[in-house]
Amino acid sequence: MGATPAGAPPKSEDAELLAALGYEERFDRKVSLWANFALGFVYLSPLVGVVSLFAVGLAAAGPPSIFWILIVGLGQLLVALVFGEVVSQFPLAGGLYQWSRRLWSGRYAWFTSWTYIACITIGITSTALFSSDFVASLFLGTADEPGVASTPGQRLVIAIAITVVCFLCNSFGTRTLALISKIGLAAELIGIVLVGLYLLIFARKNSPSVFLDTMGTAGPGGYFGAFLGASLVGLFLYYGFEACGEVAEEVPNPARSIPRAMQLTVVVGGLAAIFAFAGYALAAPDLPAIVSGADTNPIPAILQGSIGTVGTKLILVVTLTSFIAGVMSQQAAASRIVFSFARDDMFPGSRIFNRLSRRFHVPFNALIAVNVLPLVIFVFVYFSPDSLTKIAAFQVLAGYFAFQMVVFAALRMRLKGWRPAGAWTLGKAGTAVNVLALAYGVFAMVLLAMPTGDADAPFVDRWIALIGFLIVSAVGLAYLFIAKPDRKSTAPEGDAIDIAATLRERQTRLQTTARRTS
Template sequence: MAPSSAPGPHADDLHLEQLGYTSEFRREMSPWANFALGFTYLSPVVGIYTLFAIALATGGPPMIWWLLIVGLGQLLVALVFGEVVSQFPVAGGVYPWARRLWGVKWAWMTGWVYLIALFATIAGVVYGAGPYLAQLLGFEAGTTSTVTCALILLALALAINLMGTKWLAYAAIIGFTAELLGALAVGAWLLISERVQNLSVVFDTAGVADGGSYFSAFVAAALIGIFQYYGFEACGDVAEEVPDPTRQIPKAMRMTIYVGGAAAIFVCLSLLLAVKDYAAVISGEDPDPVTTILHDAFGVTGTKVVLVVVMVSFLSCALSLMAAASRLMYSYARDEMIAFSHLLRHFQTTRHVPPYAMAVAAAVPAVIVLGSVFSTKALTSIISFATLGIYLGFQMVVLAALRARLKGWRPSGPFSLGHWGMVVNVSALGYGVLAMVNMAWPRTPDVPWYDNWLVLLSAAVGVGVGGIYMVLAKPYLRSDARHGDAVPTREGVKE
């Protein structure tokens, strides 16, 4: 059912009531803060600084083109999500969307996959921040300092999130402002004073293919773009905390892609043109070109100032991720779809946030971070698994939307693609499948088979565990909350 044509707090609550829910959240997040939340989740600085060295060593300077290619693909996904959230502005994002588009079993598995991936993404972000925070605090570089700093960042993110929606909104706006201005200032300075390469390098493979086919190397470098462009869905995770969500959230999702993508390309380009020796990065002689560039450009003191801005970006990103994960668990628990639902849906009366869900959103990533001490390529493994899981969760919603369209769903929210809906939906699904195949493709034949297939095996284990629990515990039978009602002929039918 479409919301009232006159948006306002009463109309928002009435629309939510028509969807079968009464919210305990406060609508204290402005549309600007909602966009900032998505931006800080997507976080150009976090994405580029985390994977710049890996992508450059893998695919050479042309890896920057993946930021444009993936950005266009993810825009298609964002458009599909915009149609869904415009009709179903319910907290939790992909889980309630899949529930209304398809049914309870599909929704349960979608939420499970996305939740596991979110935990891994949070771990990947704080682990990627570890070396930068260690530098800032003067710790000796190494696995121990990285893990310690990652845990510190998790604790800070949890503390701020527990303060409530208003403080989350403040933190998102501060993080967005600091990250965008910092990225523009640092990038501009590098382009003006530290540029040592010509723009033509974005077409120069820098010898990464060793005389063979460059295509496989270029495709392998796609992770920098694939990891960069998610976060826009977080705008919908907090749908019950935003005024006029049916109009504002689809807009915030698109703006996250536009602004975040442009900033990411700018940051990446400024770093690429400041690298003095590509061969040293590709060979591993310079394993941390970002720090090398910052030290050369700003000196020790100046680098610390830049790192403060970088750490604000990482913290804001972790905050947004943790908020998304906690809202998903709350939405799950509100429908009795997960173990310990009575705790995960519990609300802190003074702050109007789910504290136990937030605690879990910090505790599970902490365990993943601690487990990373046993891996020699922890960052790449965590990010690859997390990204594949996120994309799988996305495409389960995109597939559900396509299935619903074929069965008669006509998006009825204020934001609609009209006749272009089917084309965009099919294109979004095709893009997502290709991206997942690329992420899971084995590329290290010289290592044991289980290491070569680590990303796919990890995803299979995650899905398998969830599937076994769903079959045995049947959590989808615990609630009579609405499902499958996007398609008129299937309204009220359980699956």
């Protein structure tokens, strides 16, 4: 652990753990358990996910598409449990990068991180772009036409504005990030709970039995294929809980609090999403029009018919707040993983990106870097408006792949004898949960890679998620084997078993000292 120099203040327990893992304290630990939960929650953002995917799910498989929120939620909870054990032993900034490095190797971690950075960067892009219709409805919608679709030009301006505002807020440090995350959490819960209750109790126009009614969405081969097509309702919703671990070095007692924050994010986020989806579906005045695809932006009209113009505007403000908090949390997570990557000399331009700003202690250069590609894609989408859903499809597949890289590495290390030694573990159930999480993840990736759209659509359009993923993977592998960035790094790798033994020895010493003192 290393001795504290004479005259120096004693290290905190968090700093000692960080030193044992090979790093020194550089961040401010100002993100509480609830702020950490809020960060993951607004990244997952059930309100944003539901309002963005409500019409898509109903058009694909009718009201039963709501069950995908439950199915995927249970699967992602398994993944969150695995992540919880890993982050409890390795509470380091950069999350997925550090976990896969310590569970396997620097090379393995490099590819995991390359894929995840691509995912989260596209996440910033798609969240900002999806906000445009709600901003347009807020400022341009009327009582006669509450749901206004933004033009390509408006979408470009709105997305840039959202991204810049979030970047500026992130630049003011962890305290600002935590505050806005809490505001976003409050906005989400108000928007979901209060509005959901009102819709279910006072504005219900449909029977709960509609959730068992396919409403004619079954294709020539039966309903099963249509139901699988609606899986995006759940699959697009449940990622973001890993952001709790990306800021681990900014959280007090992270080994205990971050696993709980991850689990809360999945459970509360999932229940909130089901509640919101059900409320909107039961309050829809013309559900068949949504299922048929005739109404592609139904949320404003549902709100308008239920709570009036003023109420609709207030909910749109809440939704916009959620979008802003979501983009902020994605920027924060992406910048921390780039910083952690660079700190180990594994990222191009590491000397630039491993720095923290002097005043606010944030990775400012990394924060700038993760916002460059979104700005470029905003311009691309301006000239190709139909490309947004295709970009989002790649984003989620890449994210799930990065998740499963960690899950697979954890299972491999368990089979080699690793017993997680963090403050939070699953005990004997850990291996079974790990296997189930991996099986679920493979199933989810197959669904995400499946062709989408009409069978007569162009080949590239139908397979865009898989094609985009393969291209990004090929570029990453080419750089990995040509530039060999892992050879430049001397940071620890593949040491999960050794660190677990060290932590157990430390815990035994502390317990012995406590008994002697008492």
